[in-house]
Amino acid sequence: MRARVFVTLKPSVFDPQGTTVAEALHTLGYPSVSDVRQGKYFEFEVASASAAEVRRIAAEVSDKLLANPVIETYRIEVVDPARV
Amino acid sequence: MRARVFVTLKPSVFDPQGTTVAEALHTLGYPSVSDVRQGKYFEFEVASASAAEVRRIAAEVSDKLLANPVIETYRIEVVDPARV
Amino acid sequence: MPFDAQVLEQHGVTPEEYARIVELMGREPSFTELGIFSVMWSEHCSYKSSRVHLKTLPTTGPRVLQGPGENAGAVDIGDGLAAVFKIESHNHPSFIEPYQGAATGVGGIIRDIFTMNARPVALLNSLRFGSLDDPHVRRNMEGVVAGIAGYGNSIGIPTVGGEIDFDDSYAGNPLVNVFCLGLAKADEIIRASASGEGNPVYYVGSKTGRDGIHGATMASAEFDEKSAEKRPAVQVGDPFMEKLLLEACLEVMKTDALVGVQDMGAAGLTSSTCEMGSRGGVGIEIDVALVPQRETGMTPYEIMLSESQERMLLVVKRGREAEVEAVFTKWDLHAVRIGEVTSDGRMRVKHHGTVVADIPNRALTDDAPVYRRPMSTPAWLAEAQQLSFEGLRPLEPGDALVRLLASSGIASKRWVYRQYDHMVRTDTIVMPGMSAGTIRVKGTDRALALSVDCNARFVYLDPAAGAALAVAEAARNVACVGGTPIGATNCLNFGNPQRPEIMWQFGKAVEGMGAACRALDIPITGGNVSLYNETDGRAVLPTPTIGIVGLVEHADRVVTRTFKAAGDVVVLLGDGRGELGGSAYLSEVHTLVRGVPPALDLARERALQALLVVLAMEGINRSAHDCSEGGLAVTLAECCFDAGIGVDANVPASTAPSAGWTDVATLFGESASRAVVSVTEADLPRLRQMAESAGVPAAVLGKTGGDRVRIRVSGQPAIDVALGDAEKTWSGAIGKRFTRAS
Amino acid sequence: MTFAIVVFPGSNCDHDAYHAVKHVLGADAEFVWHKDTSLKGADCVVLPGGFAHGDYLRTGAIARFSPVMPEVVRFATSGGPVLGICNGFQILLEAGLLPGAMLRNRSLKFQCEYVRVRVEQTDTPFTRACAAGQVLRVPIAHGEGNYYAEPETVARLEKNRQVVFRYVSESGEATDAANPNGSASNIAGLCNEGRNVVGLMPHPERACELAVGSADGLVLFESVLQAVAGGVRHAL
Numbered sequence A, B: 001m002r003a004r005v006f007v008t009l010k011p012s013v014f015d016p017q018g019t020t021v022a023e024a025l026h027t028l029g030y031p032s033v034s035d036v037r038q039g040k041y042f043e044f045e046v047a048s049a050s051a052a053e054v055r056r057i058a059a060e061v062s063d064k065l066l067a068n069p070v071i072e073t074y075r076i077e078v079v080d081p082a083r084v
Numbered sequence C: 001m002p003f004d005a006q007v008l009e010q011h012g013v014t015p016e017e018y019a020r021i022v023e024l025m026g027r028e029p030s031f032t033e034l035g036i037f038s039v040m041w042s043e044h045c046s047y048k049s050s051r052v053h054l055k056t057l058p059t060t061g062p063r064v065l066q067g068p069g070e071n072a073g074a075v076d077i078g079d080g081l082a083a084v085f086k087i088e089s090h091n092h093p094s095f096i097e098p099y100q101g102a103a104t105g106v107g108g109i110i111r112d113i114f115t116m117n118a119r120p121v122a123l124l125n126s127l128r129f130g131s132l133d134d135p136h137v138r139r140n141m142e143g144v145v146a147g148i149a150g151y152g153n154s155i156g157i158p159t160v161g162g163e164i165d166f167d168d169s170y171a172g173n174p175l176v177n178v179f180c181l182g183l184a185k186a187d188e189i190i191r192a193s194a195s196g197e198g199n200p201v202y203y204v205g206s207k208t209g210r211d212g213i214h215g216a217t218m219a220s221a222e223f224d225e226k227s228a229e230k231r232p233a234v235q236v237g238d239p240f241m242e243k244l245l246l247e248a249c250l251e252v253m254k255t256d257a258l259v260g261v262q263d264m265g266a267a268g269l270t271s272s273t274c275e276m277g278s279r280g281g282v283g284i285e286i287d288v289a290l291v292p293q294r295e296t297g298m299t300p301y302e303i304m305l306s307e308s309q310e311r312m313l314l315v316v317k318r319g320r321e322a323e324v325e326a327v328f329t330k331w332d333l334h335a336v337r338i339g340e341v342t343s344d345g346r347m348r349v350k351h352h353g354t355v356v357a358d359i360p361n362r363a364l365t366d367d368a369p370v371y372r373r374p375m376s377t378p379a380w381l382a383e384a385q386q387l388s389f390e391g392l393r394p395l396e397p398g399d400a401l402v403r404l405l406a407s408s409g410i411a412s413k414r415w416v417y418r419q420y421d422h423m424v425r426t427d428t429i430v431m432p433g434m435s436a437g438t439i440r441v442k443g444t445d446r447a448l449a450l451s452v453d454c455n456a457r458f459v460y461l462d463p464a465a466g467a468a469l470a471v472a473e474a475a476r477n478v479a480c481v482g483g484t485p486i487g488a489t490n491c492l493n494f495g496n497p498q499r500p501e502i503m504w505q506f507g508k509a510v511e512g513m514g515a516a517c518r519a520l521d522i523p524i525t526g527g528n529v530s531l532y533n534e535t536d537g538r539a540v541l542p543t544p545t546i547g548i549v550g551l552v553e554h555a556d557r558v559v560t561r562t563f564k565a566a567g568d569v570v571v572l573l574g575d576g577r578g579e580l581g582g583s584a585y586l587s588e589v590h591t592l593v594r595g596v597p598p599a600l601d602l603a604r605e606r607a608l609q610a611l612l613v614v615l616a617m618e619g620i621n622r623s624a625h626d627c628s629e630g631g632l633a634v635t636l637a638e639c640c641f642d643a644g645i646g647v648d649a650n651v652p653a654s655t656a657p658s659a660g661w662t663d664v665a666t667l668f669g670e671s672a673s674r675a676v677v678s679v680t681e682a683d684l685p686r687l688r689q690m691a692e693s694a695g696v697p698a699a700v701l702g703k704t705g706g707d708r709v710r711i712r713v714s715g716q717p718a719i720d721v722a723l724g725d726a727e728k729t730w731s732g733a734i735g736k737r738f739t740r741a742s
Numbered sequence D: 001m002t003f004a005i006v007v008f009p010g011s012n013c014d015h016d017a018y019h020a021v022k023h024v025l026g027a028d029a030e031f032v033w034h035k036d037t038s039l040k041g042a043d044c045v046v047l048p049g050g051f052a053h054g055d056y057l058r059t060g061a062i063a064r065f066s067p068v069m070p071e072v073v074r075f076a077t078s079g080g081p082v083l084g085i086c087n088g089f090q091i092l093l094e095a096g097l098l099p100g101a102m103l104r105n106r107s108l109k110f111q112c113e114y115v116r117v118r119v120e121q122t123d124t125p126f127t128r129a130c131a132a133g134q135v136l137r138v139p140i141a142h143g144e145g146n147y148y149a150e151p152e153t154v155a156r157l158e159k160n161r162q163v164v165f166r167y168v169s170e171s172g173e174a175t176d177a178a179n180p181n182g183s184a185s186n187i188a189g190l191c192n193e194g195r196n197v198v199g200l201m202p203h204p205e206r207a208c209e210l211a212v213g214s215a216d217g218l219v220l221f222e223s224v225l226q227a228v229a230g231g232v233r234h235a236l
């Protein structure tokens, strides 16, 4: 089953990249775009038939490796082929 | 309205980061995890009430700036508060 | 008292200090004012525990253009130029978040340099970690190194040197000390001082967020959990913003429209405002509502205490505003006017016009508390200084050499500095790993040789002697290259000063550092103190890191560590006394940190350094390497590495500290004031004669050449290893620890 | 002859390029601010190394939209010699003046060290003074120099002889061990089909004086000096 992890900086943490991208978009003529936040996106396969199990593993590896709990938070999506 | 853009390397492109993460996860004791791909994740506000309009703008800025078509592809999600 | 004991405690303000605040204010402070006092009177800003000791350091000299008290020190290097330099610690943040902690440390010290109208041209760092056997330590070190690289590389300042050492005491409290040097026109240095009633005060740089606000204040009355949650102690560095600030500030400074500048480092807007005012004997009034803010609903308290990075405070000459604003606009930065200079010597903070803080600058700076904290010799010291060889078997010298070459402290740090851009600016003429990092000064014949050093084992066993030895080693490193030490900066990393034995270590170390700098004629133009480096009541090894600037008269004559040709003569300058106390050998092979550090005769040290400089500038030395960690054997091996040239040496035996220990003491003892140099056969007589007139012992050890490191002790074979194998061990040891499998 | 050195916000090798062409080579040099829309009549344009816009988002991604870039494109399409060094190369890729893209180094680390590159083509304005197959010792300093292009593109580059520099061992072979970052077919530098636009990851401007470790990079600037003197620009 496929898991997706979205890692983003905590809302209060300064995101220089997002800020710079926002400014670039304004100069490119997209004034309507604002509050850009840049994060990391992970996709991986977990050899398991149980969505709950996949979610558990995804959460574990996010805590351990994918996200830095000091400044980042993450969100997990499990793509259950059965449900797709 | 909020737009989310997921930028990932094309399947044909070797992803040194993803590979390293996968190896790290195996040494951390997660043999069941495989085929890790790492990408970028963007979230931003678009001042518009129309989901279609937001999607159009998100696609435009992704083509222009957020993704490099030579190596990357992207996927867009529009978070329509009306629907949430 | 409007504040209960808990609020004061969270602000780190003692009841006595609070009483003092009320006395200085002539009334009870407001909550915002209490916050302002708490940061300005904190150890970090006020130096309240260390001040009395730092006063004893030598800070003057004919070359000194700026001593302690400004953003950085400055010394004259001739040709109308000044070297502006300082070292800063970012220990605690680098433990919490290694990458950002180290990165923002680099950012901070760079701002200290360019605020003085100096172009930053070199970075060094001094790092301390626990054992690399510990995966947490490895992750921490990997993050710290990446953070230093990420920030320095992006701005384009080469990291030309540094040092790293390892000890379990740093496992929960790594040390990250960053040194930066800049070049300025000697007569164009700008000070962080305000003047001129009515001159506008500008804010420029990143917007102010809630980051970095003194953690202790989070839970205090005014805030609920949510707002505490809103305030990350971690600051994220923005090297791109810093690069823009750097270029824009240097461009603005060309206009002479500025009165003074200070970066918003620790205690952000608070310290920059009251320090600039008090230095200039004037007042500053600002309205925090005008401060660009990243987040909504920020209180004056939060704005004044925020430590958001990449922000500067400028005082501009009235009437010149447009020029200044134009330059910042060119760089897509906007300078915002947030207040003006007043004549009343007070820091007045308004919020939408209403005064929220009104404090005499002196109360926050000069009148801050000063403590003469009790000191007492640690109970354990006498015992630790006892070194008995009973029950120890000396390791076979060849094996010992390999063990030492593989040890993290001695092994090549290439894995680290390869991640640093050490060539940008095309001035680096001695690369990291080759000796003290050296940069040429374009437009002159000169160069600057830079070294940061501290052997904390020595300091632990005898703080005064250890600190003096650190000064001697750093100065010797620059002398080997051909540089005359002309200035120093220090970063004093110690434990909790409220513990008398820690305060004793501190006091003694400062004493020793001062004595050495006096004897070697090296003024200390500034520095930084980092206290409370402890985990669970266990302090780090006392680590008074010293950074030294050496002036090289002829850049084209710099000398490096490595042998240059086979058939050259290898000479030991200075002599070994087989001193093993606190040596790398004892700690690596026998896991012992005991004994007394090597004796240091500062007169001999000074003579050796003077000789090294002459030998380099006269073109006699073809290589020179100071003899430090690992002793003579390691030094000889290091001279072969990266040169592919072996050595065949015969070392006169030193007197053994104990029966059967002659070879080990001779080869791995760390006696001070020694260097290994190589010269051509033809130049040997000149070297001999010059050494003699300098009163420096010079012993011919042997010749360069071959593909082995062969060392005899008084004729008896002691070490004979293949150069290739030894070098592989030395160069691969650190990288191996970080290969993905490990 | 005059070099235009484009300064983007975050460029940090602009002064190094300036020093190399002005003080070592002895040519004239002008800085051109990225918001300028004129190249000041320069004979050669250099996009220097650094971290334009902090390399945020993607190396070169934002810089390619700088107001000066349309001028650079016009200059390039008219046959003018353009050299992109490191970050400048990355900008040329993002701007589409050269094919392909950069990935993180396979070490996932920034690498600053000397490498050896072999000159594969001597009919570009920046290599005409080189001997075919000449091996240059020059430094790299980048975290994203892992060149990628689709296999067909790489094949086309080889066929059109657009691979100008290749990472090689001391003995001059393009081995995997000699490849510092994982670049496709050890590619260290390329040119466009017109051969007048050259980009490379190594820093020739850092290797123009023995005092700083190597003078092997100077030949690139001497080449373009000759090219411009010989009026090659119009021939192209």
Ligand SMILES: Nc1ncnc2c1ncn2[C@@H]1O[C@H](COP(=O)(O)OP(=O)(O)O)[C@@H](O)[C@H]1O
Residues within 6 Å of the ligand: C125, C126, C127, C159, C160, C161, C162, C163, C164, C409, C410, C413, C416, C417, C431, C432, C433, C434, C435, C436, C437, C453, C477, C626, C628, C629
């Ligand atoms: N953290 C670091 N960053 C950059 N260079 C370093 C670092 N640590 C060590 N080096 C370099 O490695 C070499 C050896 O360091 P060290 O053992 O402290 O030398 P020495 O014993 O001569 O003081 C020096 O040239 C030093 O500049």
Ligand SMILES: [Mg+2]
Residues within 6 Å of the ligand: C163, C453, C454, C628
């Ligand atoms: Mg050292």
